[in-house]
Amino acid sequence: MDNEKKRSASFSKGLLQSGELYQYVLETNVYPREPELLKELRDMTATHPRAIMATAPDAGQLIAMLLKLINAKRTIEVGVFTGYSLLLTALTIPEDGKIVAIDMNREAYEIGLPVIRKASVENKIEFIESEALPVLDQLLEDPGNENGFDFAFIDADKINYWKYHERLMKLVKVGGIVVYDNTLWSGSVAMPEECTPEILREGRQRTLEFNKLLAADPRVEISLAPLGDGITICRRMH
Numbered sequence: 575m576d577n578e579k580k581r582s583a584s585f586s587k588g589l590l591q592s593g594e595l596y597q598y599v600l601e602t603n604v605y606p607r608e609p610e611l612l613k614e615l616r617d618m619t620a621t622h623p624r625a626i627m628a629t630a631p632d633a634g635q636l637i638a639m640l641l642k643l644i645n646a647k648r649t650i651e652v653g654v655f656t657g658y659s660l661l662l663t664a665l666t667i668p669e670d671g672k673i674v675a676i677d678m679n680r681e682a683y684e685i686g687l688p689v690i691r692k693a694s695v696e697n698k699i700e701f702i703e704s705e706a707l708p709v710l711d712q713l714l715e716d717p718g719n720e721n722g723f724d725f726a727f728i729d730a731d732k733i734n735y736w737k738y739h740e741r742l743m744k745l746v747k748v749g750g751i752v753v754y755d756n757t758l759w760s761g762s763v764a765m766p767e768e769c770t771p772e773i774l775r776e777g778r779q780r781t782l783e784f785n786k787l788l789a790a791d792p793r794v795e796i797s798l799a800p801l802g803d804g805i806t807i808c809r810r811m812h
Contacts, residue, residue: 630802653730758804
């Protein structure tokens with residue numbers, strides 16, 4: 575197994591029936607098209623003790639396509655970690671695009687910051703070190719921000735996903751897209767509770783509740799894609 579395979583296997587988030595099948599997807603479709611600077615950031619993150627928190631590269635590939643399909647210019651990111659999805663977004667949106675990036679841990683963000691600077695996209699990023707709800711509420715205090723964003727990516731504390739969703743339904747414009755990460759929670763959503771590892775149980779319950787609410791929300795069209803740890807794509811309809 576070469577180094578690339580070792581890195582991937584060490585913190586694989588794939589939910590396919592075998593690691594080999596997930597590796598096939600990565601090696602034939604994702605890695606050959608991954609920008610060099612994203613690969614550099616992914617490699618840097620692989621040695622982090624919490625590397626599993628990083629956005630899966632196959633999920634990132636779809637996010638980049640979604641950004642291009644809707645010509646996204648103003649975006650929100652809740653949960654940055656070392657910045658893989660943030661760099662991906664900054665590379666994809668136009669030169670005058672802007673990202674409001676929110677995370678409580680600036681230290682993790684600064685791991686990837688040299689690569690972001692090397693890519694010359696730091697000017698597109700407004701990093702805010704904070705809990706997300708107060709920032710989203712502050713954005714909503716400005717009437718100009720209502721329906722003012724094209725896209726949002728949420729990869730943070732699952733307990734607040736629905737609260738984020740309610741605010742994003744005002745911030746993201748009709749026709750805009752919100753993507754939620756970890757909506758299959760390591761596959762535990764399909765496990766009986768008694769068979770779920772203890773470490774996954776609380777997150778599993780939060781994810782089940784959120785998925786149920788989202789499925790019943792008439793404001794959005796949804797698609798749950800089994801990429802990475804599961805991503806749910808929501809298109810705001812009204």
